[in-house]
Amino acid sequence: MRLHPSAWARCLGLMAVLSGVLPGAGHAASLEVNPVRLELETGARGVVVTVRNQGTETTRFQASVHTWVQDEEGRMTLEPTRELFFFPSMLTLEPGESRPIRVGISSAPRDTERAFRLIVEELPPLAPVQPSMGLKILTRVSLPVFVAPRHKDVQGRVEDVDLRQSRFHFRVRNPGTVNFFIRQTRVRGLDAQGQRLVEKDQVGWYVLPGGSQVFALDTSAEHCQRIRSLEVEVETDRGVFRHSAPVTAAAPCGPTPSP
DSSP: OEEOOOHHHHHHTOEEEEEEEEESSSSBOOEEEEOSSEEEOTTOOOEEEEEEEOSSSOEEEEEEEEEEEEOTTOOEEEEEOSSEEEEOSEEEEOTTOEEEEEEEEOSOOOSSOEEEEEEEEEOOOSSOOOGGGOEEEEEEEEEEEEEOOSSOOOOOEEEEEEEETTEEEEEEEOOSSSOEEEEEEEEEEEOTTSOEEEEEEEOOOEEOTTOEEEEEEEOOHHHHTTOOEEEEEEEETTEEEEEEEEOOOSSOOOSOOOO
């Protein structure tokens, strides 16, 4: 299963997607989960996430765990796994009721952090729902679960900074052993005197150990003609990474990108 996170989900670090639509009241179940990120530290017996039904109807939920890998554009590939154990896998919650889901791992820590997703999804009601009642949206929430490595090494690098076809290009790479979350990226175009001509920003996403994320931000052809160097700043939950580079492309500018 491949998923591409949206911008608002990246900001929250929590991805909630619609898993289906059934006849019903025309609204999503009021599902609350806490915390929205799980970390299994070395030596810990497990962690707990609390699921709460904030709706007005008795609702069934199902939990599952998946391995999590992703490409340079943040598209995730999730596969079912038994590496983590969790309980319970099925919950029936009355309005206002909360239940814990316990998550743990029995294997020894590895050299690199492992990443998973705990998915909690609403199940269709057992009783038939009359079509005249409208549409009911089933809720599906995906939470990150990280298993700590033997030793934590936080590293982040900004690489391949360039200006091509009136676009700022750069890559954020993670050569460390733990993930980091990109809160914001900023790229500045400077003229020959080092004065700022333009600044662009974009939110990011998780970068897993050994992985990277690529960015391409448009600028106008007018600004592009005067840009001689670039500054990139990447703000993460584990620090700020920076890099500067001259413009080296033989033909860095192209037509102004269409809106």
